[in-house]
Amino acid sequence: MNKIDPSLYLSNQNISREPKPTIDKDGFLKILMTQLQNQDPTAPMNENEMVQQMATLTSLEQMMNMSKSIELLVNSQVESPVIQYSHLIGKDVTYLSSGEDSETSREETGKVIAVSQRDGIAILELDNKQKVEVTKVSKVSLN
Template sequence: MSVDISTLQSLGLTQTAQSTKKSNELGQDAFLKLMTTQLQNQNPLDPQDGAAFVAQLAQFSMVSGIQSLGSKFDSFSSSVTENQALQASQLIGKDVAVASTKGVLGANGGVSGHAVLPVESDLVTLRVKNSSGVTVRTVDLGSQAAGRLAFEWDGLKDDGVSRAAPGVYSVTLEAMLDGKTQALETNIRTPVEAVTLGGSQGIEVDLGVLGRHGLGDIREVL
């Protein structure tokens, strides 16, 4: 069955120079008008097949449902992001343990954090290097049980007397596991200075000298 183009124009279903759409989407009202026009103009000797009519309605209903679902999902996603941003803002001024190999040594105090030992180790070693890659302190932590392992560097060099200059240092933990020395993931304790929205990792916490980290890098809120 064909529909005269003038009929479609009278229903406002064709594009004109004054009215253009970004796509060929067919709205619900236009679809129902088109279906009504088809019924009114069908050949009485060869009427519209009922099954085909129902199939067209079903297809439109499915597309409409998908569009509605997409709209609701966008709204839900926006709500989740806003909630995460609100929660992240409460971290400002608090200390967190973030997955990092860098620690900041201030004029006073030291660098602290923790790691997780998967199994017991007979030998765990803490190594601290400066920005040039030179080791300034090596601490033998001895035998350690499996689980959370806290560590702290007081800022003193290997001589145990002189103090390292303030700055950013590389902090690593090495454990003897299955006869091999393996590096553990270090989680450094540091304060949150600000929260950034829309960063490369979504919502990010600004850790000052340690840079920005995604919420997924935070291991603990202290």
Template sequence: MTNPVAGATGTSTYTSTNGAPTAKQQTMNSEVFLQLLVTQLRNQDPSSPMDTNEMMAQTTALASMEQLTQLTGLTGESFSLQMRAAASALLGQTVEYVDENKVTRSGTVSSVSFADKVPMVTVNGTAIRLDALLGATTAA
């Protein structure tokens, strides 16, 4: 059984078969979409069934949404790999960055860490986020 989807925010609450509420959904995912379609089919008027064209359009929309969700995940993974490759390529390079005192500094990248979401490079003993670097040059 499901409770109706609340408002236009996409937030919904589900009740499992044992009656315990499950976690709230923050976005419309394929499960929510499919449950809405099934509920619509169950509650349709037998004397006026759902138009097959409308059902095909909704099924196509579900398939498209699933593919877009998968593509978004792959794009994020690709970006993460590109950042890691860029950070690795900086090893031994001279880079410039702005420190916490707003002073522009430079130094040679001695190590790279992938422990956080954004790679960190170590310059003169200081860990710097990859996206905080101003530029890089090949060490002489």
């Protein structure tokens, strides 16, 4: 005969619950539906209360959508190489110019006038008409 593990008894289970500090759309809908199911049929919720709760639900949903949109915007800006390196505009950068071989390469300096990106890499556009990948920069300085 199989024995039941005593640790599985309900009385031995941890029943503490942590309340959420905020309520989401689904939680609000559950509360609203429970309220509608348990209301007194002889004295139903008046129309004004229902309209207020639906307006609250709509506002909650709009705030959640706006919050998600702002989060996406912030994340896209943080990951953007253009945003990450835009602080270099107006500064002098020293970089290794690419020659035909390593012997003809030399250090050059130019002032950053714009930042763009190609294949996820920041490209610094300089006042000497050069375009330099940020990975080739060896020094950044003020004028």
